[in-house]
Amino acid sequence: MGPSTNDILGLPRPLDGLGNGVLAFDIGAYEFNLLATVGTNWLLNYGLNPNDPLVFASHPNGIPFTVLQAWVADANPTNAASFLQAAAVSNLPPVMVYFQSSSNRIYSLVWSADPQTNWAPVAGQAYVRGTGGLMSLADASAPGQQRFYRVSVAVP
Incomplete structure (x- = not known):
């Protein structure tokens, strides 16, 4: 394989993604960052922790909908009546x-x-x-x- 080059984030490509010393091309996709789409302010407005990696899958106050479902519905994730x-x-x-x-x-x-x-x-x-x-x-x-x-x- 040829020499490594850098992608738009400055990461070397191809990358030793397995840590075994072998450079290999990955699929080239970047991870989707849901937090960047929703925004930390939306979470903070409802008293939710944007640093919690499971915040979008959580059910605040035992509500049967997830925080992500609340955001999609433009609802209050802590109030079931808003869904x-x-x-x-x-x-x-x-x-x-x-x-x-x-x-x-x-x-x-x-x-x-x-x-x-x-x-x-x-x-x-x-x-x-x-x-x-x-x-x-x-x-x-x-x-x-x-x-x-x-x-x-x-x-x-």
Whole structure:
């Protein structure tokens, strides 16, 4: 193998990643730093320790959602009442699902005939920007068969 060069971080490449004296190319990817995406201030605002390596997998106050799920939902990780939940559902055509939204997130209405498998987005109701208040997503094409619905949230 040829001589070692440096990557954009100044680390030698190829690298002796196994510590056995043999230089070898790695896959070339950099580790994803979730803390850099979320930010320490967000964690500190809720009294969470940004230096805890398991902070994003934790369940503060016994809440059934992780800190990472709270961040994705733009919710308070220490208050279960702040998480995304249906406020109301109208089963008259069109089926409407109402929920409190965040203007910093996008929402999708998905459906399935079997809640264990095969969830699919409702046409025209995927990746809809939140309003910051009560909003609804609708399924105008719901046939006469039974359907189950979920609202998913994502970071834009």
